Amino acid sequence: MVRLGTGIGWRPEIADAVERMPGVDWVEAVAENVCPGHLPESLLRLRERGVTVVPHGVSLGLGGAERPDETRLTALAERAEALGSPLVTEHIAFVRAGGALTASPRLEAGHLLPVPRTRDALDVLCENVRIAQDALPVPLAVENIAALFSWPGEEMTEGQFLYELADRTGVRLLIDVANLHTNHVNRGEDPAKALAELPLEALAYVHVAGGFERDGVWHDSHAHPVPRPVLDILTDLASRVSPPGVLLERDENFPAPEELERELDSIREALATGGASRTAALPEPVRTAARAVPEAPAPVRERLALEQTALLSALVAGTPAPEGFDRVRLGVQARALAAKRADVVAKVAPELPVILGDGYRPAFLAYAQRHPMTGGYRRDALEFAGRLLAEGRPADAGARTELREWWQERSGPKPRSRRPGVRLARATRRVLLRR
Numbered sequence: 001m002v003r004l005g006t007g008i009g010w011r012p013e014i015a016d017a018v019e020r021m022p023g024v025d026w027v028e029a030v031a032e033n034v035c036p037g038h039l040p041e042s043l044l045r046l047r048e049r050g051v052t053v054v055p056h057g058v059s060l061g062l063g064g065a066e067r068p069d070e071t072r073l074t075a076l077a078e079r080a081e082a083l084g085s086p087l088v089t090e091h092i093a094f095v096r097a098g099g100a101l102t103a104s105p106r107l108e109a110g111h112l113l114p115v116p117r118t119r120d121a122l123d124v125l126c127e128n129v130r131i132a133q134d135a136l137p138v139p140l141a142v143e144n145i146a147a148l149f150s151w152p153g154e155e156m157t158e159g160q161f162l163y164e165l166a167d168r169t170g171v172r173l174l175i176d177v178a179n180l181h182t183n184h185v186n187r188g189e190d191p192a193k194a195l196a197e198l199p200l201e202a203l204a205y206v207h208v209a210g211g212f213e214r215d216g217v218w219h220d221s222h223a224h225p226v227p228r229p230v231l232d233i234l235t236d237l238a239s240r241v242s243p244p245g246v247l248l249e250r251d252e253n254f255p256a257p258e259e260l261e262r263e264l265d266s267i268r269e270a271l272a273t274g275g276a277s278r279t280a281a282l283p284e285p286v287r288t289a290a291r292a293v294p295e296a297p298a299p300v301r302e303r304l305a306l307e308q309t310a311l312l313s314a315l316v317a318g319t320p321a322p323e324g325f326d327r328v329r330l331g332v333q334a335r336a337l338a339a340k341r342a343d344v345v346a347k348v349a350p351e352l353p354v355i356l357g358d359g360y361r362p363a364f365l366a367y368a369q370r371h372p373m374t375g376g377y378r379r380d381a382l383e384f385a386g387r388l389l390a391e392g393r394p395a396d397a398g399a400r401t402e403l404r405e406w407w408q409e410r411s412g413p414k415p416r417s418r419r420p421g422v423r424l425a426r427a428t429r430r431v432l433l434r435r
Contacts, residue, residue, distance in 0.1 A: 004054075004244055005026060006023060006026075007027055007245060007246070008027060009028050009248065010046075010093030011254070022261070028053075029054070029056065031088070032057065032075075036079055051087065054089060055086050060090045065101055067382035072132075073132060076090075087172065089141045089342075095113065107313060108374060109375070113311070117157070119155060128288055129142065129169045139172055141172035143179075143207065144175060148333045157197060177234045182218045185218035187219055196240075207247055212224050222249050226267070230425070238278075242278075314328060316337060382411055385406065389404055
């Protein structure tokens with residue numbers, strides 16, 4: 001098992017600070033934000049210094065009803081090879097639904113959503129994990145996620161679910177102690193019980209992150225300091241096993257480098273406290289080979305697809321909540337998904353908030369209520385702009401002209417026509433026909 005040490009999530013906004021931080025043994029980069037043929041200079045310099053870089057995927061959707069997409073798997077494999085990584089990581093989550101299994105339009109969540117802890121969902125997840133393992137050049141580790149709500153009729157605890165997954169597939173586990181805290185607040189699940197049930201010999205490394213509580217709901221924001229309860233769970237984990245690696249995650253609202261360094265010191269202290277309470281060095285466990293994973297029967301995948309599509313439709317398309325779900329919690333999740341969608345679109349298309357000014361966010365949230373995301377965020381930005389133009393918006397003529405020019409430059413694979421008005425009229429007609 002690879003010993004990683006103490007690390008931090010590499011993000012472009014803090015790349016320079018990460019390079020200067022003392023005691024950083026490794027970094028983790030969001031796989032989808034790294035191009036294998038054009039690696040950021042900062043990551044190349046870190047690698048030259050011997051700092052390990054691990055790609056962390058967010059869009060594979062291993063917990064979805066469909067088998068993993070070959071193109072996404074190939075892209076993840078390319079990033080692992082380009083970075084010389086000892087492993088790659090992904091999430092136990094679903095991120096899209098609909099499509100061929102349900103004969104319905106495909107929907108994208110733009111976020112990690114929880115998988116039901118049932119035998120059917122476990123069978124599908126195990127097969128998907130084995131497909132991914134076979135396609136990747138290095139070992140795979142999968143992460144437990146934070147959730148705002150629970151599925152009705154679950155048959156296992158989180159610890160039992162993860163134990164079965166690791167036992168059946170041999171996959172390694174990335175345990176996020178912040179997510180254990182989130183699920184404690186939001187779903188009443190005991191972090192200590194989850195740790196006691198986990199196969200800790202399968203531990204690849206640990207995530208630590210911050211969040212905030214609002215109206216009794218914990219939001220795993222990755223934009224706030226790590227709270228004491230999360231560090232306490234890390235200490236509990238370290239009292240049971242010596243983690244091969246621990247990583248601080250921060251995705252936005254970045255503080256001064258000194259504050260990030262203090263958080264890393266707090267993580268080291270929590271590890272030392274937990275390690276000191278271990279009564280004796282535990283022998284290195286020997287894991288048996290993974291069992292053969294049978295193919296999940298088609299009816300099982302179809303049932304899971306229908307369940308996930310109904311849930312995702314309620315979250316992003318305003319359809320009624322499926323029976324058994326907490327409608328209040330689903331409302332909180334739906335608002336969080338729309339807000340994140342608006343934030344990410346503003347990042348991938350930063351011109352839109354500039355052109356639309358204070359009207360960007362309310363306009364996008366109103367658009368999101370009526371138009372679920374069916375592709376990536378860049379496509380979402382284009383469809384949002386196209387919809388505004390089709391409706392004769394924004395009201396300000398100058399802003400509308402600027403938005404039209406922005407949209408025309410990006411809305412097709414070919415260069416802009418010499419007659420942009422004709423092109424816009426045709427594209428607008430296509431948008432209206434899709435209503």
